Amino acid sequence: MRSKAAWRPKKTNPIESRVDSDAHANGWSARNQQFLSYFLSRFGQRRAVPVTSLLIATSAGVGIGALVNQAVSEAPITVRLALSMVSGVAGLALVRRKLAFDHAQHSAAIALAGGLLHANRDCLKVLSKDGKMLRVSEHGAVLMEAESPEQLAGADWLEFWTGEDRTAAEKALADALSGSSSSFTGSCATTKGRTKWWNSTLTPVRGENGAVDALLCASEDVTQQSELLKTLRERDELMHEMELHVRLVFYSYSSHFERCHHVSAGVESVFGITPEELSNRPSAWLDLVVPEDREPVLAEMNRIASEVAEGRFEYRIRRPDGCLRWIRSTAYPVRDGAANVVRIVGVSEDVTLEQERLAALDHLAYTDGLTGLANRSALIRHMKTLCRQNVAFGLMFVDLDRFKVLNDTLGHTAADRLLQDVAKAIQGALRPDSCVARLGGDEFAVIVRGDSDRASLARLAQSLLNLFSSDAKDLAAPFVTASIGISIFPEHGCEHEALLTSADIAMYAAKKGGRNGFRFADEASSDVLGDFELERNLPTALASDQFILHFQGIHEPASLAVKGVEALVRWNHPARGLVGPGSFIPILEESGFIVEVGAWVMDAALAQLAVWQAAGKKELSMSVNVSACQLRDDSLVAIVDQALRKHRVPPRCLQIELTESALMQNPTLAQATLMALKRLGVRIAIDDFGTGYSSLRYLADFSPDIVKIDRSFTARLGRDAAAASIVRGIIQMSHELGIKVTAEGVETNQQLHALRDAGCDYVQGYLLTKPMNAENLVHCENSVPLSAAGAASYRAY
Ligand code: C2E
Ligand code: MG
Ligand code: MG
Numbered sequence: 001m002r003s004k005a006a007w008r009p010k011k012t013n014p015i016e017s018r019v020d021s022d023a024h025a026n027g028w029s030a031r032n033q034q035f036l037s038y039f040l041s042r043f044g045q046r047r048a049v050p051v052t053s054l055l056i057a058t059s060a061g062v063g064i065g066a067l068v069n070q071a072v073s074e075a076p077i078t079v080r081l082a083l084s085m086v087s088g089v090a091g092l093a094l095v096r097r098k099l100a101f102d103h104a105q106h107s108a109a110i111a112l113a114g115g116l117l118h119a120n121r122d123c124l125k126v127l128s129k130d131g132k133m134l135r136v137s138e139h140g141a142v143l144m145e146a147e148s149p150e151q152l153a154g155a156d157w158l159e160f161w162t163g164e165d166r167t168a169a170e171k172a173l174a175d176a177l178s179g180s181s182s183s184f185t186g187s188c189a190t191t192k193g194r195t196k197w198w199n200s201t202l203t204p205v206r207g208e209n210g211a212v213d214a215l216l217c218a219s220e221d222v223t224q225q226s227e228l229l230k231t232l233r234e235r236d237e238l239m240h241e242m243e244l245h246v247r248l249v250f251y252s253y254s255s256h257f258e259r260c261h262h263v264s265a266g267v268e269s270v271f272g273i274t275p276e277e278l279s280n281r282p283s284a285w286l287d288l289v290v291p292e293d294r295e296p297v298l299a300e301m302n303r304i305a306s307e308v309a310e311g312r313f314e315y316r317i318r319r320p321d322g323c324l325r326w327i328r329s330t331a332y333p334v335r336d337g338a339a340n341v342v343r344i345v346g347v348s349e350d351v352t353l354e355q356e357r358l359a360a361l362d363h364l365a366y367t368d369g370l371t372g373l374a375n376r377s378a379l380i381r382h383m384k385t386l387c388r389q390n391v392a393f394g395l396m397f398v399d400l401d402r403f404k405v406l407n408d409t410l411g412h413t414a415a416d417r418l419l420q421d422v423a424k425a426i427q428g429a430l431r432p433d434s435c436v437a438r439l440g441g442d443e444f445a446v447i448v449r450g451d452s453d454r455a456s457l458a459r460l461a462q463s464l465l466n467l468f469s470s471d472a473k474d475l476a477a478p479f480v481t482a483s484i485g486i487s488i489f490p491e492h493g494c495e496h497e498a499l500l501t502s503a504d505i506a507m508y509a510a511k512k513g514g515r516n517g518f519r520f521a522d523e524a525s526s527d528v529l530g531d532f533e534l535e536r537n538l539p540t541a542l543a544s545d546q547f548i549l550h551f552q553g554i555h556e557p558a559s560l561a562v563k564g565v566e567a568l569v570r571w572n573h574p575a576r577g578l579v580g581p582g583s584f585i586p587i588l589e590e591s592g593f594i595v596e597v598g599a600w601v602m603d604a605a606l607a608q609l610a611v612w613q614a615a616g617k618k619e620l621s622m623s624v625n626v627s628a629c630q631l632r633d634d635s636l637v638a639i640v641d642q643a644l645r646k647h648r649v650p651p652r653c654l655q656i657e658l659t660e661s662a663l664m665q666n667p668t669l670a671q672a673t674l675m676a677l678k679r680l681g682v683r684i685a686i687d688d689f690g691t692g693y694s695s696l697r698y699l700a701d702f703s704p705d706i707v708k709i710d711r712s713f714t715a716r717l718g719r720d721a722a723a724a725s726i727v728r729g730i731i732q733m734s735h736e737l738g739i740k741v742t743a744e745g746v747e748t749n750q751q752l753h754a755l756r757d758a759g760c761d762y763v764q765g766y767l768l769t770k771p772m773n774a775e776n777l778v779h780c781e782n783s784v785p786l787s788a789a790g791a792a793s794y795r796a797y
Contacts, residue, residue, distance in 0.1 A: 064091030127215040145190035160188040176202035197226035249348040255341040272319035288317040326355040368438040371423035379437035383496035392452040397485040397507040401515040403442035408632045461518035483510035484518035492521040553769035557756040564621035567605035589629045598630045610647040623655040628662035637676045651681030711745020718750040
């Protein structure tokens with residue numbers, strides 16, 4: 001047990017203090033008086049008079065009797081005795097009664113004090129006037145964590161108050177000493193150094209003369225409440241800070257959103273309205289929601305309230321300052337123990353930035369970079385929506401005719417500008433609710449919403465075609481035309497894929513039908529469908545080795561000896577068998593695939609030539625057809641050079657056949673490429689001569705090695721005198737320019753003789769050899785035998 005002197009209160013960290021001047025302590029209330037009277041009367045009467053009181057009363061009685069005896073000393077002895085006895089007994093009785101009453105009151109007071117002390121849960125102390133603790137209640141010692149009340153007796157009460165609350169304690173003590181009761185709240189440490197919070201009241205205890213003799217100090221231990229209060233306050237401050245600084249709106253509404261219990265300060269910056277406005281009018285925020293979003297918001301609120309389910313909704317508001325903002329709100333119903341919804345709490349936040357970023361991403365993902373139109377994905381998304389909603393619409397595929405040629409002749413920059421102009425022109429010609437997309441290259445698509453009427457779609461398609469007519473001066477290229485394919489939902493399909501395919505086929509049919517026109521999906525004939533299918537299969541044909549070469553002999557007219565062969569490509573289609581070049585070369589040209597396929601033809605033809613040359617036909621030449629598109633491609637010269645080197649074929653044995661029209665598409669470029677090929681040592685032939693521009697002037701410009709008279713002229717030989725003289729003229733003129741002449745399509749002996757007579761250098765036609773594979777060519781009766789060993793399949797290459 002610590003000695004009184006050794007123990008001293010520890011320092012505390014005061015948190016809060018308060019001193020109350022206690023007005024009510026100035027007097028007991030009437031009710032307290034009544035309570036005391038009742039207590040004294042109820043418990044005072046029962047008290048037995050102790051022996052000392054009896055002795056005092058007896059002495060008092062004897063004294064009174066003696067006094068009476070003396071006072072009646074004149075009377076006879078019997079009277080005096082009697083009077084003395086009576087007065088003595090009466091005095092005894094009176095004094096005893098008085099003493100019994102006083103004693104009872106005293107006992108009752110002690111019982112009351114004991115009861116109060118026992119019942120009191122405060123730390124009660126009696127302080128001397130100099131502030132020493134004279135007595136401490138039993139429970140008080142427990143609260144102060146002392147081992148006994150005695151441990152605290154004699155300690156200076158003020159010394160407990162070492163922190164900020166000391167002033168309050170000093171003031172309360174001074175007040176009490178001056179006669180008025182005083183209270184304050186503050187913290188001080190227990191004997192074990194633990195800080196506790198107390199509500200202390202100091203009451204003066206006055207002596208008989210009314211002066212303050214001592215002080216009664218009752219301290220209620222409010223540590224738990226204080227700590228709870230502190231935690232709550234801290235939490236409240238934290239919440240307040242968060243609500244103030246985070247740009248979120250925390251809210252609590254009644255179960256059907258009719259009352260606003262709480263809304264955080266953030267509502268002012270997010271919604272532009274104050275929490276007060278919301279508590280006065282809980283639906284004030286709804287007035288800000290833009291009209292289009294209001295209905296879905298109300299529906300979601302109803303759902304949350306009726307289903308008692310969480311909810312999340314996004315909507316736009318027009319803030320009082322005019323700003324349009326995107327808001328995302330979440331709401332969670334909160335239930336009580338009986339599962340009743342007591343409130344709906346949630347958070348609202350401004351997600352405008354996020355929405356703007358999403359919109360930018362969306363724009364990137366669904367917009368065509370060149371024209372700013374919707375792209376393929378956007379078109380498909382739009383179509384899917386319309387199909388789902390069962391809204392009638394027409395889909396138009398608009399494809400510019402011969403755009404690749406335009407692209408090459410105009411240059412990429414001008415071609416891009418042309419596409420932008422076309423985009424603008426199409427958009428300008430349509431209703432605002434129509435969707436225009438660029439699917440890639442020169443392909444555009446138009447969705448005409450709510451229209452499935454063929455006549456009006458036809459009118460619209462024609463008006464689009466008219467945009468491209470020569471009157472449309474805005475376009476960068478004056479001679480642009482387009483072909484349009486139209487499919488209709490639901491007539492031509494209920495799914496976007498079916499509609500896209502039918503519009504594509506219809507567009508293809510329009511092209512096939514002469515371009516610069518439009519077709520509906522059901523107007524595409526079966527051969528167009530076939531072509532279309534071929535087009536779809538083409539990209540994989542090369543990789544799957546589906547192309548093969550046939551060869552046709554080129555003969556010397558007199559001896560009919562084979563001087564050369566022409567390589568003619570065929571497509572060995574898995575379903576259709578051999579497909580002639582007329583069916584797929586235009587598609588290859590249109591798609592640009594011809595460059596790859598042409599490279600393969602060059603390689604395979606020279607590989608076969610190398611085989612034949614190795615077998616002894618050293619001077620045999622190989623003719624390879626090259627289309628306009630290949631001629632425009634930068635890689636042609638390199639491809640030819642590479643194939644020649646690879647197969648070690650003398651360049652003079654390679655003859656490249658180009659049609660007049662291919663040369664005329666870009667004469668300057670063609671001439672440059674021809675020169676480069678000539679520098680390689682390759683010979684150039686002008687194919688199908690006489691069908692195109694037929695300008696003999698170009699013969700000089702391009703200075704070819706050979707011209708191949710088109711078979712349409714050969715066919716007229718012997719029937720048509722004019723044709724014969726044209727043929728003779730071409731031969732003569734060519735010879736004058738040092739150019740050799742081959743006649744194509746020789747089918748009859750008459751034609752052969754006429755050509756021989758006209759001095760034609762070479763002849764080619766079914767009469768002599770039909771195009772066939774290398775092996776058959778070797779065995780062909782009409783051909784000069786090629787070594788059987790040399791007829792190895794070109795497929796090996
Ligand atoms: P072309 O270069 O004028 O080829 C001659 C065409 O006439 C061949 O048709 C051939 O089979 C056909 N022919 C030959 N003799 C006769 C005959 O006596 N009578 C008739 N009626 N026709 C005859 P094919 O093989 O269908 O080729 C057509 C065109 O396809 C070729 O015309 C050529 O321009 C092109 N072509 C063929 N192979 C290739 C190739 O590998 N690349 C390119 N770019 N075009 C090719
Ligand atoms: Mg040819
Ligand atoms: Mg030809």
